[in-house]
Amino acid sequence: MNIAIVCYPTFGGSGVLATELGKVLAEKGHNIHFITYQQPVRLSGFHANIFYHEVRVPTYPLFDFPPYETALASTMVDVVNNNDIDLLHVHYAIPHAAAAYMAKQILAKQHKNIPVITTLHGTDITLVGRDKTYSPVVTFSMEESDILTAVSHNLKEETYKYFTINKPIEVIHNFVDVDRFHRKPVDAFKKLIAPKGEKIIVHASNFRKVKRVMDVVKTFLLINEKIHSKLLLIGDGPERPEIEAFTRGCEDCAEIKFLGKQEQMEDILPIADLFLLPSEYESFGLAALEAMAAEVPVISTNAGGIPEININGYSGYMSNVGDVEDMAKNAIKILESEETHQQFRSNALAQAKKFDIQNIVPQYEHLYETVLSEK
DSSP states (O other): OEEEEEOOOSSSHHHHHHHHHHHHHHHTTOEEEEEESSOOTTOOSOOTTEEEEEOOOOOOTTOSSOOHHHHHHHHHHHHHHHHTOOEEEEESSTTHHHHHHHHHHHHHHTTOOOOEEEEEOSHHHHTTTTSTTTHHHHHHHHHHSSEEEESSHHHHHHHHHHSOOOOOEEEOOOOBOHHHHOOOOOHHHHHHHOTTOOEEEEEEEOOOGGGOHHHHHHHHHHHHHHSOEEEEEEEOOTTHHHHHHHHHTSTTGGGEEEEEOOSOHHHHGGGOSEEEEOOSOOSSOHHHHHHHHTTOOEEEEOOTTGGGTSOBTTTEEEEOTTOHHHHHHHHHHHHTOHHHHHHHHHHHHHHHHTTBHHHHHHHHHHHHHHHHHTO
């Protein structure tokens, strides 16, 4: 199949999943065409049947805001016409689903029927999409997609809760490449971070308010009172300056490291002993799943789709949003006993394997075959 994938190229979960999906599909012999405004961060190296098409948005004095959606739709039309594309798979509703609808209508005038599959990822529905500025377009675009998928059962329920649509939504969970993340930690790297054998605790996110990164720091400070640890904060975003300012005033500020954006998470996660995810909402929690694939137990909230991957008392523990005392207590419960820690590590890996990329990608292939058979 010749498949065009439209996504954001950034570190967010939707872009990561879309890129990893395309790479595996390419390995299976499909021709994959990525359409976005810059090369996806997870798309590195040369692949014989992966192609990247940049969306260029000309700037004119007339426009206060460059019309990206129009340029995106035009690029989709161009890629379809010149690469014998069979279908469009767009990730994240805004603005990709709307642009795909526009492209589909243009192509229909040229007597080409190109199916559109839209995958919903989270804040495109639960936050941005619910804004009255965008809601009518998001609703229409979802209804007009040939197939609509969501990355968790929770996100499916949230979509039906906040949007009046009749389109069935198929749940295909996010996935992880277990082989990529399950690797032996580099001892020299671990000793550099924790020279005295401290426990290494990791959090990775885009530092938005919904991620509650301050709760990460507060939970860590409580853990560190009982178990000498180091905290690695990975990522960047609007909340980072406030968090950095707070940590500078902490007694344990030397134990907290800001690593910024990191592309090679598979090099960092294997040295971790625990992963913290205290989010107010996660449609799925891909960062936690990647940690579990690296045999890292997860301390998280019980919000959104997280309970679909993190099993309380098995792969980690869950607490109510904002309950840093309970999260710290659960973290200490795992870390204070080596035997307990090892059991949770094994359980985390076993749980991650249920979402291995080799189990999930065939579900997308089946979806593609189904929609193409109905053309």
